[in-house]
Amino acid sequence: MAVAPTVISATGTHRSVAALASSQRVLLVIWALFWSIMAMVAVQEQLKNSHVRWWEPLLWEGSSCAVATCWMLLQRRAKRRYAQYLDQPLRWFWYQARWLPLLIVTFVGGIYSIRHGVYALTSETYEHWPWPYIFVYEGFKVVMFTGLWLGIIFGFDSFELWQAQRRHLLELQKTLAEAQLSQLKAQLRPHFFFNALNTISALMHVDVERADRLLARLGDLLRASLQTSDQELTSLREELRTLELFVQIMQERFADRVSLAWNIDPRALDRKIPVMLLQPLLENAFKHGVERSVGPVNIAVSANLEGESLIVAISNTGSTLASGYRYGVGLTNCRERLNVIYDGQAALELTSDPGGVTAKVTLPELKS
Amino acid sequence: MRVLIADDESPARDKLQRWLGEQADIDVVARSEDGLQAAAAIEELRPDVAYLDIQMPGLNGLEVAAQLEQDTAPLIVFVTAFDEHAVKAFDLNAVDYLLKPYDKDRLLRSLIRVRDRLGSTESRASAVTTARGQTNSSDRLLVPEGERLQLIDSTSIDWLEADDNYVRVHTAQRVYMLRRTLQDLLSQLGEQRFARIHKSAAVNISAISSFTPLFKGDYEVQMRTGQVLRLSRRFKDALFARMGR
Numbered sequence: 001m002a003v004a005p006t007v008i009s010a011t012g013t014h015r016s017v018a019a020l021a022s023s024q025r026v027l028l029v030i031w032a033l034f035w036s037i038m039a040m041v042a043v044q045e046q047l048k049n050s051h052v053r054w055w056e057p058l059l060w061e062g063s064s065c066a067v068a069t070c071w072m073l074l075q076r077r078a079k080r081r082y083a084q085y086l087d088q089p090l091r092w093f094w095y096q097a098r099w100l101p102l103l104i105v106t107f108v109g110g111i112y113s114i115r116h117g118v119y120a121l122t123s124e125t126y127e128h129w130p131w132p133y134i135f136v137y138e139g140f141k142v143v144m145f146t147g148l149w150l151g152i153i154f155g156f157d158s159f160e161l162w163q164a165q166r167r168h169l170l171e172l173q174k175t176l177a178e179a180q181l182s183q184l185k186a187q188l189r190p191h192f193f194f195n196a197l198n199t200i201s202a203l204m205h206v207d208v209e210r211a212d213r214l215l216a217r218l219g220d221l222l223r224a225s226l227q228t229s230d231q232e233l234t235s236l237r238e239e240l241r242t243l244e245l246f247v248q249i250m251q252e253r254f255a256d257r258v259s260l261a262w263n264i265d266p267r268a269l270d271r272k273i274p275v276m277l278l279q280p281l282l283e284n285a286f287k288h289g290v291e292r293s294v295g296p297v298n299i300a301v302s303a304n305l306e307g308e309s310l311i312v313a314i315s316n317t318g319s320t321l322a323s324g325y326r327y328g329v330g331l332t333n334c335r336e337r338l339n340v341i342y343d344g345q346a347a348l349e350l351t352s353d354p355g356g357v358t359a360k361v362t363l364p365e366l367k368s
Numbered sequence: 369m370r371v372l373i374a375d376d377e378s379p380a381r382d383k384l385q386r387w388l389g390e391q392a393d394i395d396v397v398a399r400s401e402d403g404l405q406a407a408a409a410i411e412e413l414r415p416d417v418a419y420l421d422i423q424m425p426g427l428n429g430l431e432v433a434a435q436l437e438q439d440t441a442p443l444i445v446f447v448t449a450f451d452e453h454a455v456k457a458f459d460l461n462a463v464d465y466l467l468k469p470y471d472k473d474r475l476l477r478s479l480i481r482v483r484d485r486l487g488s489t490e491s492r493a494s495a496v497t498t499a500r501g502q503t504n505s506s507d508r509l510l511v512p513e514g515e516r517l518q519l520i521d522s523t524s525i526d527w528l529e530a531d532d533n534y535v536r537v538h539t540a541q542r543v544y545m546l547r548r549t550l551q552d553l554l555s556q557l558g559e560q561r562f563a564r565i566h567k568s569a570a571v572n573i574s575a576i577s578s579f580t581p582l583f584k585g586d587y588e589v590q591m592r593t594g595q596v597l598r599l600s601r602r603f604k605d606a607l608f609a610r611m612g613r
Contacts, residue, residue: 190450194450201471202383205386257376
C-alpha cells in the first residue's frame with residue numbers, strides 16, 4: 001500500500017502535463033505510471049507470502065526500473081538519429097531491435113548486481129534460480145516489454161513528427177498565400193488605378209463621353225487583370241488587346257508626352273503566350289520613360305517570329321538603366337513565370353543604350 | 369490668395385484649376401508640369417499656396433518642398449494617388465494632402481485649412497523641414513541657371529557666401545546667386561558637410577586644403593581651388609573640433 005501515493009501524484013502531474021501538450025513529458029508520465037503499477041502489483045503479490053518482507057518486491061522492481069530508465073534515456077537521446085526512419089516502421093523497429101542482445105546482458109547484469117549488493121548490505125543472500133534459467137526468463141521479459149515500449153515511443157515520435165510537418169505545411173501555405181496576394185496587388189497597381197480614376201473625375205467636367213469611354217476601358221482592364229488567375233495562356237492577339245486598353249488610359253493621362261508605335265507581325269497573332277506577361281513590361285516603359293521625363297517619349301511594341309520563337313520587344317526612350325540596377329517585383333515575377341511555363345527555355349532580357357531601354361522576351365513554341 | 373498648381377498630368381491640372389478658379393478669392397497664378405518648373409515658378413511668383421503632385425518627373429513634389437526656403441515657402445498641399453509612406457510623416461497642421469481621386473468637398477476642406485494657416489510661418493517652416501527629412505535634400509541643391517533651375521551635387525560646392533538677401537554658392541566652375549538666407553541653406557545642406565567660418569560665410573569641409581594662423585587667433589583657410597578665406601576666431605574652435613585638430 002505504500003506505493004499508492006506515488007500513483008496519485010503521478011495522475012496529478014499527468015493533468016498539468018497534458019496542458020503543456022509536450023508529448024515528451026506525457027511519455028515520461030506514462031513511464032512513471034507504468035513502473036508504479038509494476039511495483040504495486042509486485043508488492044500485492046508478495047503480501048500473501050510470509051517469507052518475503054515488504055521491501056523485497058520494491059527492491060526487485062526498483063532495480064529493474066533503474067536500469068530500464070537508463071536505457072530509456074539513452075533511447076531518447078538517440079531519438080533524432082532514428083527519426084528519419086519513422087515513415088518506414090519496420091526499418092525503425094529493426095534498428096532499435098539490434099540493441100536487444102546488449103540490452104538483455106546489461107539489464108540482467110545490472111539488476112542482479114543491485115539486488116545482490118543491497119541484500120549483502122542487509123547481511124543476507126539473494127537467492128534466485130540458476131543463471132541460465134534467469135537469462136532466459138529475464139530475456140523473455142525484456143523482449144516483451146521493449147516491444148511494448150518501442151510501440152509506445154514509435155507512436156509518440158510519429159505524432160510529434162506529424163505535428164511538426166503539419167505546422168511546416170501551414171507556414172508554407174501562409175507564405176504561398178502571401179506571395180499570391182502580393183502578386184495580385186502588383187497586378188492591381190494602386191498608383192495606376194487611383195491616377196486613372198482621378199483623370200476620369202477631371203474629364204467628367206469637360207467631356208462626359210470621353211470620361212465614360214475611359215471608365216469602360218478601366219473596367220475592361222480591371223476585368224482582364226482579375227481573369228489572370230483563371231488561365232495561364234492566351235493568344236498574342238488577346239494580350240495586345242489588353243495592352244491597348246492600358247495604353248488608351250495612359251494616353252489620356254499623358255496625351256502629348258507619349259507616342260506609341262506598334263509593329264506586329266500578323267503571323268504571330270495566334271501564338272500562345274502567358275497571360276499578362278507583357279503588361280508589366282509596358283508599364284515599366286511608362287513608369288520609367290514617360291512618368292519620369294519632362295520631354296516627349298516614344299514607346300515601341302514589336303512582335304516577330306524568328307524560326308520557332310516568338311520575339312516580343314517593348315522599348316522606350318527617355319530612360320536608361322542605372323548601372324547595378326536590380327530587377328523589381330514585376331520583372332522578377334515575369335521571369336519566374338517564364339521559367340515555370342517554358343521550363344527554362346524562354347528568355348527575358350533588358351538592354352539599355354543611350355536611346356532608351358528595351359525589354360525583349362523570347363518564347364519558344366509550346367508543345368502541348 | 370495666389371495659388372500654384374503642379375501636376376504632370378493635364379487632366380489633373382484642369383480639375384484643380386476648375387475648382388480652385390471658382391473661388392472668388394483665389395487667383396491661380398501658375399500651372400507647372402514638372403517639379404523644376406514648379407520650383408522656378410514658386411521662386412519667381414511667390415504664391416501663397418502650392419498644390420503639389422508628388423509623382424512628377426524631374427523633381428517630385430516632396431523634393432520641390434525640400435528645396436524651398438523655410439520662412440518664405442508657400443503653404444503646401446500635397447496631391448497624391450497613393451497613400452505614400454512619406455506623406456504620413458507630415459504634421460497635418462503644417463501640410464494637408466489630397467488623395468486622388470478627391471471630390472470638391474475634400475478640396476474645399478483643404479482650402480479651409482489653408483485659410484486658417486495663411487498667417488502661420490510655423491506651418492511653412494515645419495512643412496519644409498519635414499520634406500527635407502523625407503528626401504535626400506542635403507545631397508542636391510536647386511540653383512538658378514539662366515532662366516531655368518537646375519540641380520547641382522552638394523559635394524561640388526566649395527563655399528557659401530552671404531550677401532544681403534542673397535547667398536553666393538561657389539563651385540569650381542561658377543558662382544550661383546540664391547535668394548535665401550545662409551542659415552536656411554545650411555539647415556538644408558546639413559551641418560555634416562558644411563561649417564561656418566565667419567558670420568557671413570560657410571565652407572564645404574572637404575574642400576579645405578590647409579590653415580594658416582593670423583594675428584589675434586584668426587586664421588586663413590586655403591581652399592582646394594586655391595582661394596583663400598578668413599576663419600574668424602569665433603568659429604575656429606567648432607571647426608577645428610569637427611576636423612579633429
